[in-house]
Amino acid sequence: MITFEKMPLAEWVQSIVDWMTSNWASMFSAIQSSGQKGMDALTHLLTSVPPVLLIVVLTIYAILVSGKKWGFPVITFLGLLLLWNQGLWNDLMQTTTLVLVSSIVSIIIGIPLGIWMSKSDRVSKIVQPILDFMQTMPGFVYLIPAVAFFGIGVVPGVFASLIFSLPPTVRFTNLGIRQVPTELEEAADSYGSTPWQKLIKVELPVAKPSILAGVNQTIMLALSMVVIASMVGAPGLGQGVLSALQHADVGNGFVNGLGLVILAIIIDRFTEYLNVDPIEKVNNQTTGKYKNWKKWVGWLATLALIGGTGYAAVQAHEKEQASINLVYVEWDSEVASSNVLAESMREHGYNVKLTPLDNAVMWQSIAQGQADASVSAWLPNTHKAQYDKYRKQIDFLGPNLKGAHLGLVVPKYMDDVNSIEDLNGQADKTITGIEPGAGVTSAAEKTVKDYGNLNGWKVQTSSTGAMTTTLEQAYKAKKDIIITGWSPHWMFQKYDLKYLKDPKGTMGESENITTMARKGLKDDKPDAYKVLKNFNWSSDDMEQVMLYIQDGQSPEDAAKKWIKDNPKKVDAWFE
Amino acid sequence: MAKVKLEHLTKIFGKHVKQALEMIDDRAPKTDILDKTGATVGVYDANLEVNEGEIFVIMGLSGSGKSTLIRLLNRLIEPTSGSIYLDGEDISKMDKKQLRDVRRKKMSMVFQNFGLFPQRTVMENTEYGLEVQGMPKAERREKAEIALKNANLWSFRDQYPSQLSGGMQQRVGLARALANNPEILLMDEAFSALDPLIRRDMQDELIELQAKQGQTIIFISHDLNEALRIGDRIAIMKDGAIVQIGTGEDILTNPADDYVRAFTEDIDRSKVLTAENIMVPPLTTNVDNDGPNVALKKMRTEEVSGLVAVDRERHFKGFLSGENALKSRQENVPLSSVLTEMSTVHKDTLLSDIVTMIYDSPAPLAVVDDDNRLVGVLIRGRVLEALADNTDMEGEE
Numbered sequence: 001m002i003t004f005e006k007m008p009l010a011e012w013v014q015s016i017v018d019w020m021t022s023n024w025a026s027m028f029s030a031i032q033s034s035g036q037k038g039m040d041a042l043t044h045l046l047t048s049v050p051p052v053l054l055i056v057v058l059t060i061y062a063i064l065v066s067g068k069k070w071g072f073p074v075i076t077f078l079g080l081l082l083l084w085n086q087g088l089w090n091d092l093m094q095t096t097t098l099v100l101v102s103s104i105v106s107i108i109i110g111i112p113l114g115i116w117m118s119k120s121d122r123v124s125k126i127v128q129p130i131l132d133f134m135q136t137m138p139g140f141v142y143l144i145p146a147v148a149f150f151g152i153g154v155v156p157g158v159f160a161s162l163i164f165s166l167p168p169t170v171r172f173t174n175l176g177i178r179q180v181p182t183e184l185e186e187a188a189d190s191y192g193s194t195p196w197q198k199l200i201k202v203e204l205p206v207a208k209p210s211i212l213a214g215v216n217q218t219i220m221l222a223l224s225m226v227v228i229a230s231m232v233g234a235p236g237l238g239q240g241v242l243s244a245l246q247h248a249d250v251g252n253g254f255v256n257g258l259g260l261v262i263l264a265i266i267i268d269r270f271t272e273y274l275n276v277d278p279i280e281k282v283n284n285q286t287t288g289k290y291k292n293w294k295k296w297v298g299w300l301a302t303l304a305l306i307g308g309t310g311y312a313a314v315q316a317h318e319k320e321q322a323s324i325n326l327v328y329v330e331w332d333s334e335v336a337s338s339n340v341l342a343e344s345m346r347e348h349g350y351n352v353k354l355t356p357l358d359n360a361v362m363w364q365s366i367a368q369g370q371a372d373a374s375v376s377a378w379l380p381n382t383h384k385a386q387y388d389k390y391r392k393q394i395d396f397l398g399p400n401l402k403g404a405h406l407g408l409v410v411p412k413y414m415d416d417v418n419s420i421e422d423l424n425g426q427a428d429k430t431i432t433g434i435e436p437g438a439g440v441t442s443a444a445e446k447t448v449k450d451y452g453n454l455n456g457w458k459v460q461t462s463s464t465g466a467m468t469t470t471l472e473q474a475y476k477a478k479k480d481i482i483i484t485g486w487s488p489h490w491m492f493q494k495y496d497l498k499y500l501k502d503p504k505g506t507m508g509e510s511e512n513i514t515t516m517a518r519k520g521l522k523d524d525k526p527d528a529y530k531v532l533k534n535f536n537w538s539s540d541d542m543e544q545v546m547l548y549i550q551d552g553q554s555p556e557d558a559a560k561k562w563i564k565d566n567p568k569k570v571d572a573w574f575e
Numbered sequence: 576m577a578k579v580k581l582e583h584l585t586k587i588f589g590k591h592v593k594q595a596l597e598m599i600d601d602r603a604p605k606t607d608i609l610d611k612t613g614a615t616v617g618v619y620d621a622n623l624e625v626n627e628g629e630i631f632v633i634m635g636l637s638g639s640g641k642s643t644l645i646r647l648l649n650r651l652i653e654p655t656s657g658s659i660y661l662d663g664e665d666i667s668k669m670d671k672k673q674l675r676d677v678r679r680k681k682m683s684m685v686f687q688n689f690g691l692f693p694q695r696t697v698m699e700n701t702e703y704g705l706e707v708q709g710m711p712k713a714e715r716r717e718k719a720e721i722a723l724k725n726a727n728l729w730s731f732r733d734q735y736p737s738q739l740s741g742g743m744q745q746r747v748g749l750a751r752a753l754a755n756n757p758e759i760l761l762m763d764e765a766f767s768a769l770d771p772l773i774r775r776d777m778q779d780e781l782i783e784l785q786a787k788q789g790q791t792i793i794f795i796s797h798d799l800n801e802a803l804r805i806g807d808r809i810a811i812m813k814d815g816a817i818v819q820i821g822t823g824e825d826i827l828t829n830p831a832d833d834y835v836r837a838f839t840e841d842i843d844r845s846k847v848l849t850a851e852n853i854m855v856p857p858l859t860t861n862v863d864n865d866g867p868n869v870a871l872k873k874m875r876t877e878e879v880s881g882l883v884a885v886d887r888e889r890h891f892k893g894f895l896s897g898e899n900a901l902k903s904r905q906e907n908v909p910l911s912s913v914l915t916e917m918s919t920v921h922k923d924t925l926l927s928d929i930v931t932m933i934y935d936s937p938a939p940l941a942v943v944d945d946d947n948r949l950v951g952v953l954i955r956g957r958v959l960e961a962l963a964d965n966t967d968m969e970g971e972e
Contacts, residue, residue, distance in 0.1 A: 186684070192676070
């Protein structure tokens with residue numbers, strides 16, 4: 001028997017990325033900060049345009065490009081109006097920025113690369129497999145190095161969607177130029193064109209439809225990456241979709257998804273109309289008078305847009321406030337606490353930015369100083385893995401909620417099960433868990449290992465929202481179910497549940513939710529630091545907010561309501 | 576001095592070029608070279624001279640290397656060895672910039688499938704050659720305008736190639752080539768993609784143009800009739816090599832070898848010819864249906880002075896001359912009453928019998944089958960041709 005050592009592939013990749021992260025840090029942070037600034041500026045510009053003006057102008061453009069067809073302008077107008085009405089305007093503009101920037105960068109990189117490929121068989125041979133790799137690797141994977149390089153926010157989102165969506169543009173450009181008929185190439189050569197003239201005057205114009213088809217695909221892929229990129233803090237509609245998934249919130253998920261669909265349709269149509277055959281254009285040309293009128297309308301609409309934007313930007317020019325970047329995990333408990341803290345700080349004049357992230361990414365972002373603080377560290381057990389990894393790089397400010405508890409939870413009607421040791425094959429030997437990166441998940445996995453009677457059991461990971469939905473269905477059907485639970489949580493208010501005894505203590509003792517901040521926040525923003533240090537409340541407080549949210553209030557409204565009802569507690573934080 | 580002169584021009588595709596070149600020096604045939612080295616010989620030691628103001632046609636079957644040869648002339652394909660002299664200068668030794676200058680100023684090319692840029696209008700296509708030279712817009716527009724007006728395309732200047740018929744597209748291709756005012760026109764099977772009628776018009780236009788402007792034209796064709804119509808001299812290629820150069824007359828009367836002989840004839844004399852073998856499709860009028868106006872219109876479009884008359888079942892009725900059709904119109908009588916006699920032969924009649932009849936009859940003979948149905952007509956030219964074992968010239972009476 002020959003035994004092969006396991007190749008340390010993962011370690012190799014890790015060390016390469018680590019090396020890049022530490023050696024190219026200055027370049028990455030330069031890209032990060034300038035990219036972030038640029039995109040913030042673009043988003044700011046887009047959001048400072050009055051929505052009505054933008055909707056009207058886009059509709060006018062739609063009418064101008066689509067000629068006599070009414071479908072597209074109507075969809076543009078009604079779709080955007082609907083999104084505005086649903087309060088998704090800012091998210092829509094954030095997403096538009098992300099898609100625009102990644103598409104433009106894709107074009108800037110992709111078209112020259114495609115041209116180079118078409119001119120050289122060797123380059124083509126080298127690049128093709130790389131493109132295949134880029135396109136088949138799941139988009140999620142790109143988020144991991146993206147966070148390592150660029151931290152959290154919109155830049156890693158653009159980076160990941162860039163890698164994921166670049167291939168079609170490169171491929172189609174290469175293909176389009178290679179498919180230019182030989183006779184046209186010969187004709188261009190035989191009249192003495194320089195290679196550059198041939199490219200600009202013949203190859204690119206002939207390949208244009210194919211190149212634009214590639215660009216269109218790239219834009220669509222970038223749009224699909226928007227949702228995934230929101231896991232590392234890229235703002236916009238994707239965040240709405242993601243948080244809806246984590247709360248199993250069908251309605252909001254649909255509305256945000258619809259927003260993406262409308263945006264996709266609008267972008268897709270506009271790029272398609274760019275790709276019109278010149279002959280069609282000639283055939284669609286109406287009399288000169290009408291054409292001039294069209295031109296005038298187009299210019300007037302553009303002027304109105306610029307004017308309106310300028311005016312709005314001047315109006316909206318505010319003083320920079322003290323800003324703080326809070327990160328949290330999309331668990332119901334953390335949504336409640338982070339929103340309460342954020343709302344209360346806003347009321348005291350802070351400019352708070354809330355970013356939901358995956359748990360591991362959240363810890364990393366604070367350790368690397370890309371985010372200011374979080375009130376979502378469950379210690380000592382739930383987040384033990386992250387704590388061990390990052391504890392030297394993080395400033396812990398102490399608990400903000402004492403007596404949090406986690407464990408395996410079952411409905412009360414499962415009479416014969418009171419301790420983990422009583423489990424013997426219920427619920428298909430499955431423990432319904434939450435996100436793979438969550439602390440309670442690793443605790444549950446440890447539990448399965450340590451208890452002999454759980455041999456052959458598995459922890460089914462999903463998301464927090466999916467877990468509560470599964471619980472609800474099982475509860476209604478009076479079926480067996482074992483979940484990874486924690487309190488404070490609203491589900492204990494809604495259903496009759498009980499914790500299973502944990503004689504071996506693998507699920508952890510009672511825990512505290514702790515506030516943590518990046519190193520150096522104390523010196524940079526002493527006021528905000530003090531507030532964070534003071535922030536604390538009780539399990540009851542938190543479950544109240546959670547219930548408000550569960551009953552259909554938005555997190556902001558629930559937080560405001562609680563703040564209004566508990567002025568004393570809140571004031572104490574800001575002393 | 577010859578305008579264009581090729582000396583030992585050779586093009587080899589593939590690998591082991593050196594070995595293949597040595598074999599060519601030893602006059603090894605193309606197939607041996609392919610077997611031995613795996614290299615394909617495109618052009619095999621070509622030597623020729625083209626004189627100023629001559630229309631020089633290069634002919635051959637597909638795969639004979641004629642298209643490669645013309646592309647070697649302006650170095651769209653790089654020659655493996657040999658020289659190409661243009662006005663005594665060797666093009667094959669030029670660097671890129673000098674070559675570009677030659678292409679811009681001296682040589683223009685017209686392509687089989689027109690090679691027009693689909694995203695440019697007729698005007699923009701025509702001025703392309705001037706545009707890449709960096710000529711100012713006003714000036715190049717002026718020149719393109721002249722070229723387009725000469726080609727009767729001025730009113731189509733803002734159209735795109737795909738909106739034009741094949742013949743018009745090729746006129747644009749020609750106008751584009753002429754706008755550069757080149758000394759040499761290279762035409763690569765320029766009329767092969769056109770239908771026969773338009774092809775003939777284009778050939779006439781080309782001859783006329785050459786008479787007016789006197790360019791040197793190197794014309795590639797696989798169609799002997801085309802070569803004979805327009806060529807001052809003809810070169811015939813086979814397997815990359817030039818097997819014969821001469822006037823059309825030379826080539827028809829003294830073919831250099833069996834290949835040329837076979838190439839210049841397409842009548843199979845192994846079987847005994849009958850009327851059916853040499854008749855041409857008849858131009859008919861159905862006197863049961865047609866009136867004089869229809870018949871006259873048919874004569875006009877077909878450019879003939881008479882039609883063979885048939886009835887509804889295509890039974891032979893007689894001959895309708897132009898005068899008689901006019902008479903029928905003026906006197907308002909049916910066509911069937913003004914038909915004249917016409918000799919008929921059966922479709923299985925042998926050539927030897929036909930000869931005597933056709934001598935007596937100035938008009939063509941109608942060829943009929945057993946049921947007296949018309950199947951074709953015999954015209955004098957075709958019969959003489961068949962007798963003389965000569966080539967298959969298109970009947971042009």
